[in-house]
Amino acid sequence: MELRHLRYFRAVAEELHFGRAAERLHIAQPPLSQQIRQLERELGVSLLTRSTRRVELTRAGEAYLRRTIAVLDAVDDAGHQARRVAQGLEGHLSIACVGSATYSVLPRLVRALREQLPRVEISIRGEMLAPAQLDALRNRDVDIALLRPPVDDPEVQTELVRRDRLIVALPTAHPLAGRDTLDMADLRDEDFIAHAGQGRSVMGRLLSAICADAGYAPRIRQEVSETSTLVTLVAAGLGVAVVPAPTADLDVAGVTYRPLEPATLGIDLVAAHLGDAAPPAVERALVVLRGLTP
Known part of the structure; x- marks a missing residue:
């Protein structure tokens, strides 16, 4: 699992649409679908239910999204802090x-x-x-x-x-x-x-x-x-x-x-x-x- 898997999942979970998520991430839709399936296989759970008309989060997906958001926000904040410290604005x-x-x-x-x-x-x-x-x-x-x-x-x-x-x-x-x-x-x-x-x-x-x-x-x-x-x-x-x-x-x-x-x-x-x-x-x-x- 890599951070990109979490970012991909977050985009799909928030958009509830693979096409819009792919546009948001600036990647093609098929690779995005493959990455989400790879994440689900690694976790051993279904995070999303898919049909021809809609995409929905499973209960496991809802829980995983909450933790995913916290992890990604923490990673982003760590990067911002590191840059502030390097610039002498924090420390x-x-x-x-x-x-x-x-x-x-x-x-x-x-x-x-x-x-x-x-x-x-x-x-x-x-x-x-x-x-x-x-x-x-x-x-x-x-x-x-x-x-x-x-x-x-x-x-x-x-x-x-x-x-x-x-x-x-x-x-x-x-x-x-x-x-x-x-x-x-x-x-x-x-x-x-x-x-x-x-x-x-x-x-x-x-x-x-x-x-x-x-x-x-x-x-x-x-x-x-x-x-x-x-x-x-x-x-x-x-x-x-x-x-x-x-x-x-x-x-x-x-x-x-x-x-x-x-x-x-x-x-x-x-x-x-x-x-x-x-x-x-x-x-x-x-x-x-x-x-x-x-």
């Missing part, structure tokens, strides 16, 4: 994100994806440091990583999403919170709350670099992996922090943000993925992301 997409982008670009991206790719299921892994995101990409645990460069893996492709200015997060009662702007020299004697070091955080390395340019090494009071925890510790008065500007979208009571001079001090946000190994939905998601950012 699953996992997105990882650094802390500051979790509170800014990520909510807008997820809303836009739900509107433009409603059949793609989206899962989110927020507050991930860049090295952890790259590991997740290589292991195919995530499909798109929103992270801070550099990315030195030749298998990982990146594109710039935006450049974020650096700002200073201070306890609201801090004397420097009354200033309009700050520079790194102003922070020489401060305790810092920093993103986790030991080579695991781009922001941690950047803090060390800009402090060195200002002529000192930062006095790190505590290191954390999550931006939300970092800001919470600043609110508690344990120190100050240098963060990307979108961190200010995380509105925590007791924290004041001030721009860091010069205004050219900033850090890039890129979208990273595994090139040709990425699921088809990745490119469609990147198109949506490009539409959200200047």
